[in-house]
Amino acid sequence: MIIAVDGPAASGKGTIARALARHYHVPHLDTGLLYRAVALTVMRLELDPSIEADAVAACGFDEDLLADAALRDDATGQIASIVSAHPLVRAALLQRQKRFAHQPGGAVLDGRDIGTVIAPDADAKLFIRATPTIRAQRRHAELRARGDDTSYDQVLADIRSRDDRDSSRATAPLVPAIDAAQLDTSFLSIEAAVAKAIALVEARLARAAAMAAPSV
Numbered sequence: 001m002i003i004a005v006d007g008p009a010a011s012g013k014g015t016i017a018r019a020l021a022r023h024y025h026v027p028h029l030d031t032g033l034l035y036r037a038v039a040l041t042v043m044r045l046e047l048d049p050s051i052e053a054d055a056v057a058a059c060g061f062d063e064d065l066l067a068d069a070a071l072r073d074d075a076t077g078q079i080a081s082i083v084s085a086h087p088l089v090r091a092a093l094l095q096r097q098k099r100f101a102h103q104p105g106g107a108v109l110d111g112r113d114i115g116t117v118i119a120p121d122a123d124a125k126l127f128i129r130a131t132p133t134i135r136a137q138r139r140h141a142e143l144r145a146r147g148d149d150t151s152y153d154q155v156l157a158d159i160r161s162r163d164d165r166d167s168s169r170a171t172a173p174l175v176p177a178i179d180a181a182q183l184d185t186s187f188l189s190i191e192a193a194v195a196k197a198i199a200l201v202e203a204r205l206a207r208a209a210a211m212a213a214p215s216v
């Protein structure tokens with residue numbers, strides 16, 4: 001079973017995807033981390049994220065980098081959304097994500113293009129939303145807890161510019177799959193959002209089973 005979870009920055013898609021993976025006992029991939037690893041490599045090698053060849057050169061990042069705390073920095077997310085707009089960067093990371101999605105036993109992936117590009121054949125697709133200000137409040141609190149003193153205004157501005165860049169790029173833009181169930185978490189606790197997500201996945205699975213059953 002493949003579950004695709006997409007949505008804008010800090011919408012809560014990672015929290016929901018991890019909970020779904022625990023619930024259904026399948027592995028989870030946060031695909032944003034791959035783009036963040038490319039971004040961090042670009043930053044550390046002092047390359048130019050807006051130059052496609054520079055960003056592509058950073059796609060062969062060291063696997064250990066995926067555990068680096070700096071991946072979660074606000075600045076890394078910004079650069080990630082610049083490198084992720086390059087078609088050749090997306091192509092370099094494509095097969096790894098497709099393999100993960102289609103492994104035996106299934107998987108949950110979260111990102112921006114899981115339901116549209118990585119696994120258009122997913123058994124259930126969710127598109128997670130929350131208002132920009134609520135997303136900024138949540139991300140600001142998270143960064144503060146990590147000792148990052150980026151201001152709330154900066155976090156909100158970064159979220160808005162990432163939303164714009166991710167939605168307007170030509171290749172694999174952030175857009176709900178036509179068959180995705182949408183879930184707005186703005187006024188839901190984490191527990192309530194996870195419960196709704198599980199209910200939406202169950203409804204999708206039940207509908208697919210009913211359609212597959214022979215009619216009598």
Ligand SMILES: Nc1ncnc2c1ncn2[C@@H]1O[C@H](COP(=O)(O)OP(=O)(O)OP(=O)(O)O)[C@@H](O)[C@H]1O
Nearest residue numbers: 009010011012013014015138142185188189190193
């Ligand atoms: N329903 C919720 N209520 C309150 N806080 C939430 C809720 N969902 C997620 N959060 C918190 O909001 C922050 C962002 O959530 P999360 O990391 O899951 O978002 P994301 O969409 O995966 O972000 P990114 O795009 O950066 O990967 C986290 O600190 C998380 O604990």
Ligand SMILES: Nc1ccn([C@@H]2O[C@H](COP(=O)(O)O)[C@@H](O)[C@H]2O)c(=O)n1
Nearest residue numbers: 031032035080081084111112113162166
């Ligand atoms: N499937 C994806 C996942 C991420 N991106 C880009 O990476 C940036 C960081 O992602 P987070 O999920 O960690 O916020 C994001 O802003 C996107 O530009 C992507 O393009 N496709």
